[in-house]
Every structure is written in C-alpha cells, then in structure tokens.
Amino acid sequence: MSRLKPDQLRSHRFFGPDDLRSFGHRSRHKQLGINDEEYQGKPVIAILNTWNDLLPCHSHFRQRAEEIKRGIWQAGGYPVEMPVMGLSETFMKPTSMFYRNMLAMEVEETLRCHPIDGAVLMGGCDKTVPALLMGAAMVDLPVIFMPGGAMMRASWRGEQLASGTDVWRYWAERGAGRLSCEDWQDFEDHITPGPGHCMTMGTASTMTSVTETLGLTLPGASSIPAVHAAHSRMAAACGLRIVDMVWEDLKPSRYLTRKAFENAITADMAIGGSTNAIIHLTALAKRAGVDLPLKLFDDISRRTPVLANLKPSGKYVMADFYDAGGLPALLNRIRHLLHLDAPTVFGKTLGECLDGSEVFNDEVILPLDKPLSEEGGTVILKGNLAPDSAVIKTVAASPALLQHKGPAVVFKDYPDLQKRIHDPSLGITENHVLVMQNAGPIGAPGIPESGMLPLPNYLLAQGVRDILRISDARMSGTSYGTCVLHVSPEASVGGPLALVQDGDLIELDVAKRSLTLHVDEGELERRRAAWTPPEKRYSRGYGKLFEEQVTQAHEGCDFKFLHHDGSCTPDPGIH
Numbered sequence: 001m002s003r004l005k006p007d008q009l010r011s012h013r014f015f016g017p018d019d020l021r022s023f024g025h026r027s028r029h030k031q032l033g034i035n036d037e038e039y040q041g042k043p044v045i046a047i048l049n050t051w052n053d054l055l056p057c058h059s060h061f062r063q064r065a066e067e068i069k070r071g072i073w074q075a076g077g078y079p080v081e082m083p084v085m086g087l088s089e090t091f092m093k094p095t096s097m098f099y100r101n102m103l104a105m106e107v108e109e110t111l112r113c114h115p116i117d118g119a120v121l122m123g124g125c126d127k128t129v130p131a132l133l134m135g136a137a138m139v140d141l142p143v144i145f146m147p148g149g150a151m152m153r154a155s156w157r158g159e160q161l162a163s164g165t166d167v168w169r170y171w172a173e174r175g176a177g178r179l180s181c182e183d184w185q186d187f188e189d190h191i192t193p194g195p196g197h198c199m200t201m202g203t204a205s206t207m208t209s210v211t212e213t214l215g216l217t218l219p220g221a222s223s224i225p226a227v228h229a230a231h232s233r234m235a236a237a238c239g240l241r242i243v244d245m246v247w248e249d250l251k252p253s254r255y256l257t258r259k260a261f262e263n264a265i266t267a268d269m270a271i272g273g274s275t276n277a278i279i280h281l282t283a284l285a286k287r288a289g290v291d292l293p294l295k296l297f298d299d300i301s302r303r304t305p306v307l308a309n310l311k312p313s314g315k316y317v318m319a320d321f322y323d324a325g326g327l328p329a330l331l332n333r334i335r336h337l338l339h340l341d342a343p344t345v346f347g348k349t350l351g352e353c354l355d356g357s358e359v360f361n362d363e364v365i366l367p368l369d370k371p372l373s374e375e376g377g378t379v380i381l382k383g384n385l386a387p388d389s390a391v392i393k394t395v396a397a398s399p400a401l402l403q404h405k406g407p408a409v410v411f412k413d414y415p416d417l418q419k420r421i422h423d424p425s426l427g428i429t430e431n432h433v434l435v436m437q438n439a440g441p442i443g444a445p446g447i448p449e450s451g452m453l454p455l456p457n458y459l460l461a462q463g464v465r466d467i468l469r470i471s472d473a474r475m476s477g478t479s480y481g482t483c484v485l486h487v488s489p490e491a492s493v494g495g496p497l498a499l500v501q502d503g504d505l506i507e508l509d510v511a512k513r514s515l516t517l518h519v520d521e522g523e524l525e526r527r528r529a530a531w532t533p534p535e536k537r538y539s540r541g542y543g544k545l546f547e548e549q550v551t552q553a554h555e556g557c558d559f560k561f562l563h564h565d566g567s568c569t570p571d572p573g574i575h
Helices: 019-031 059-073 096-113 128-139 163-177 181-188 203-213 227-250 256-269 276-288 295-305 318-323 325-333 350-354 414-420 457-459 521-530 541-550
Strands: 044-049 078-083 120-122 141-149 155-157 160-161 378-383 386-393 403-411 435-436 468-471 482-490 505-509 515-516
Touching: 019 521, 044 059, 044 096, 044 227, 059 078, 059 096, 059 120, 059 128, 059 227, 096 541, 120 227, 128 203, 141 203, 141 227, 141 295, 155 403, 163 181, 163 386, 163 457, 203 256, 203 325, 227 325, 256 276, 256 325, 256 403, 295 378, 318 325, 325 350, 403 414, 435 505, 468 505
Parallel strands: 044 078, 044 120, 120 141, 378 515, 403 435, 435 468, 468 482
Antiparallel strands: 155 160, 378 386, 386 482, 403 505, 505 515
16 A cells, blocks of 8 residues: 655645745744654644543543553654544533534534644544544544443442433332432432443444444444553554554545445444434435435344343443453354445454454353344334334334334423423323424424433333333433334424324334324324424524524434535645
8 A cells, every 4th residue: 555755744735835834834833842853744643532521421531632642652643632522411401412513513624724634533422423423524534533432330239230221210210209319319329430431332332333333443442441441552552543544545435435334234233222323324424425325224224133232222231242342243243244345444354353353251242043132223114203214222112012002192392291291180001102292403402312201100100111102302322112213304394293182093013114193184284284383493603503404313413514515625725
C-alpha cells in the first residue's frame, strides 16, 4: 500500500508554505510553547473528547485522552485534544437524541476547519457514538473509534444488578408496594458503581458493538469494561494505529459500505441489541450514501439467532460478555452470516480479526443450537397504524403478547400519561393496549425514550408486569416489555397514530409483522378531517432548525440538509 509523504498531509497546507497565512499558523503554535520539530512533517491527530462533568459514563475520558496521546506520540504523530459536546443520556432535556444531530454537525465542522489529518473519536454513552460517526463520515478523514466501555458489575443484597434494566424492575416492585423508601434509597447507592456506560446490552453497548462490526474500532475494543487495565492499553493502541492510518490514507468511506452495514445489522440482531440501533444505522447510512431499507433489517433478523445472553433480554452483563470472549467470539460463531472480506481499521479483514476467537462461557455466548431466540432481537412492523414502519424488540417482550388484540387506552402525550396512568377509573386491564401520541421526533420533541410506558400501580399490585404498549417514542436499550416503538409517521405530523381513540381495537401480530387499527377507513377519514396539527413549539434557534429539518424515525431522525449528496469535502479552503 502506498503511503503519503509529509508534504501530502492535509496539515502541511496550514503549516508548510512560505506565505503570510502559514507564518501566522506557525507563530501561534509557538505561542502555545510548541517547537516546529514537534509537529511539522507529522500527522496532526485530533482527539475528539466528549468528556464533561455531567456525563458520568465518560468520567474516565480525561485519563483515556492522555493514554491516546501517549500512543500518538509513540507512533510519531502530533496529538491535539479537542473537546466536543458530550451527550449525557441522564441529564440532557428534553432528550439527548434532540442533540445528536447537533454533535454530528460540531464534529463535522471541527474536523473540517482545523489543520487535522486524522482523529480518534471518544464515545460511549448512547448518542455520542452515532453522532461522532455521522459527523466524521461527512469529512472523510482517517478516524478510529475508541469505545468508552461498560461499567463494572454491580450487586445489591447478593443479586447482580444491571443499570437501567433493574431500575425499571425495582421501580415496578416499588409501585406494587413491595419495596420500601429506605430499600429504594439503598438500591440507588448500588446501581451505578463507577465509570462507563450501562453494563447491559443497551444502546451504548449495542452501538459500540455495531461500530466495531463496521470495522471502525480495534478488534475486541467494544467489549472491554471501562475500568479494566485493558481499556487503557486499548486507548493507547488507538493512538498508535491512527497515525499509520493517516499515512495509509484510510478513510471512513473505505469502511462504510453496504457489506459493512449488513454486517452491523447482523451483529445487532445476534446480540439482541437496542431498537435505537435501527434509527442510528439508518441515519449513518444516509450520511455514507448507502441505501439501507428497513426491510433489510427484518430480512437479516429472520435469519440471525440471538446468541448474547445479556440483560435486558437475557441473564448476564457486559463484564461477563468480555470474560466469555466478547464480540469477536460471538461474531466468530455466526461468521457464516457475515461478509468476512470487509476491511477494518486494524488493517485486516473482519474475518481475519475473528480468526482464533474463542467462546469461554457457553452460558453467556450461547451455542448456535441453543440460541436465546431463533430470530434476531428486533423486527419491523407495518400496517394501517404504522404505514412507514414501527419496531418491536421481541426478545425483551412477553411471548404471549406477540399476537394480541385489545381495546386502546389513549394518552395524548407523556404529561397526560403521567397525570392519568394510575387513575383506577380508567379500568385498564392486562388485555388493554396503552397508546401514547405526540412523542415522536417533532411531537416530543426529539423522540425521547419514553416508549416503555409505565403500568398502573393497581395492575402491578395484582402481579401484572407487562401489557401491550404503542407509541411514536423510542425506548431505552436497557428497557424491556412488549413495547411497539417508532410508529411512523408520528402523530404530530398527522400519522394514523393521531387518530386512535379510546376503545379502538388494535391488533399486533409479530409473526405477520403487522400492526392494525381495526377502524373502518370512512371513520378514519372523518377523524382525519377533524384533526388539527399542534402549534409549532419553536420560533428561533436550534429548536426551530430541528422542527423544520428532522426526518421521521424510519428515515433516521437526521436533518434533511445533512444527508449525503456527494459534495462533502475535508477542504475548508485556506486563504
């Protein structure tokens, strides 16, 4: 493979020429206390760090950035740490998803406008991963992704816990009157024991696993727990590798191919991944100029078994997954379903990266003849209630509800749900279907993770733990239950979900991939004529941009003006 020469580096155009502009660049570098020989003729590597004090999942990123720098220096590069927005799943309102596209824009412009030859992308918490990839894909400079890693194991009173998943479970027990306030407070002290993202196969672990399968991380990187010494070594190795990638001019466009996306979807199905992966992969594919119809997700789901026995669908957590061999071991078991010739940033094909990977615990990474599910963890639904699509995570649902017909109880939005869900006068039974409207990309706004609709406390007290729930919202990857999500088009733009009324019969049939509202078309037309769209929420700023440009869930919830159109370039123009 041919290698770039120092005067072919993108940064050379900023620092190399004998002109006034380059004089300014060099002199200001000296203002930073940097000698010419420290950076000239070397790849300038940006470390895009999503650390901040309100993002607990990334609390170890300051140290990891220093370890990445160590690797870059050792490889003969010049590291520059550049903070970008951290998307805190916990603290950002109305939802971190509202700001995914904003971070993607920041990443794109940060890489484009600075003298950068390549970048290490630091992410872990849910929306940071797709945002970093979406932005980097549009500049097409060499990048490598450093996954943040999952939290260590947690336990409480002798039971292994999983952040998110067990929060919902114990909250239900508290609603049923089986957990005291004191117990709840003690539980709160134990559920999140340290740095790293959720230790379930939630959205964070799903998206970092998907990123590894796309070929954008070092082999096995996504499975390493955040506090493990191997994670520090992996960070330094990312710094070492990115320097060579710059000299070899290995760009994301080399990796983000149709084959790579098919591999990523296969991995998502085999790990029982988060429903959010469908939205993020769709958005990333549109950035990469790859056609990724939703039917492809369902086709791959039908032929891919779930082998990861991980919460919320299974029994174990990410530290167990790592000890059992991690993602490479699982992918090696389904290598017959993968495009093994897909390249990776490691310099080898995916198949070569998987060679020799072993499973060390068949209870955590299940054998092909004993899968958690014969088909993938997520399926795509369609019908007159979801003309463009909806999704359901079948491995986290109750099997008895995967074919169900019942009367709707409708909530106009999440505040309405909060206000009325526990009202006994609603008479909700386990046969009803809870429906929440106006929780989509525009309606909420930002399609928040409110789709695991709570059950009435009086049902919880009766021992009921699941009923069919339908919304145009998303659901946390750590959540579980029979929840139909991402109903598209959403209610706020006049989708059929907006027309559902109390008592309407709704039928879910997962085997047929159908979601049906049993109301005759004439009645729906009358309701449609009487429907009025909600008033716009924003008159200015980012919110106005979001309302005007965001696409629907089945299109990835990206901004229309940021889709790939062939005009993207890393050249900012230097004057």
